[in-house]
Amino acid sequence: DAKTTQPTSMDCAEGRAANLPCNHSTISGNEYVYWYRQIHSQGPQYIIHGLKNNETNEMASLIITEDRKSSTLILPHATLRDTAVYYCIVRPPDDKIIFGKGTRLHILP
Amino acid sequence: NAGVMQNPRHLVRRRGQEARLRCSPMKGHSHVYWYRQLPEEGLKFMVYLQKENIIDESGMPKERFSAEFPKEGPSILRIQQVVRGDSAAYFCASSPGSPHEKLFFGSGTQLSVL
Numbered sequence A: 001d002a003k004t005t006q007p008t009s010m011d012c013a014e015g016r017a018a019n020l021p022c023n024h025s026t027i028s029g030n031e032y033v034y035w036y037r038q039i040h041s042q043g044p045q046y047i048i049h050g051l052k053n054n055e056t057n058e059m060a061s062l063i064i065t066e067d068r069k070s071s072t073l074i075l076p077h078a079t080l081r082d083t084a085v086y087y088c089i090v091r092p093p094d095d096k097i098i099f100g101k102g103t104r105l106h107i108l109p
Numbered sequence B: 001n002a003g004v005m006q007n008p009r010h011l012v013r014r015r016g017q018e019a020r021l022r023c024s025p026m027k028g029h030s031h032v033y034w035y036r037q038l039p040e041e042g043l044k045f046m047v048y049l050q051k052e053n054i055i056d057e058s059g060m061p062k063e064r065f066s067a068e069f070p071k072e073g074p075s076i077l078r079i080q081q082v083v084r085g086d087s088a089a090y091f092c093a094s095s096p097g098s099p100h101e102k103l104f105f106g107s108g109t110q111l112s113v114l
Helices: none
Strands: A009-013 A018-023 A032-038 A045-050 A061-064 A070-075 A084-091 A103-108 B005-007 B010-013 B019-024 B031-037 B043-050 B053-056 B065-068 B075-079 B088-095 B109-113
Touching (some): A018 A032, A018 A084, A045 A061, A045 A070, A070 A084, B019 B088, B019 B109, B043 B065, B075 B088
Parallel strands (some): A009 A103, B010 B109
Antiparallel strands (some): A018 A070, A032 A045, A061 A070, B005 B019, B031 B043, B088 B109
């Protein structure tokens, strides 16, 4: 079973920052937080992952709270192509990824 | 560097036939994962393999389903005596195998059982 809780859906205006929250209150010390997204029936796409520190790459930023019980994925300038289901996942090293229901993000023109 | 390749993209089978789904991991990747996605549902883990070894098959149905990842060649997900409920998208992912490595997913195989 997925160990994360995410909103079922969210809307964001095109060009604005999309902030997707995730709760993972039972996360263990060696578990990483991963974010993937799935754009309409395509294979899931890796976005970003982190352990304790905030992370940033060309796609997004990941903000993890100090107690590691929650995190936020930030898409700085959302476009229509960012419309997708976003999955927040906690994963022990060397283990499989278990997907939950994710957040369906709608980018509005 | 080619991505994860899955074939066929679409597979149609009649009830009772066998379905074979192939997955070629990215170059240098030795770990393969299979997931199933039923219509309007989430991705469900099926099996995790390394070369010639099944590491975790906790998500595989006990009957009719099998998977392999031979020393040479692609990983194969095999479904015997397919039923309509097997109709789904099947996704394969690969990783190099190092801890914390991200998974790269293929485009999936859409299986339709008539």
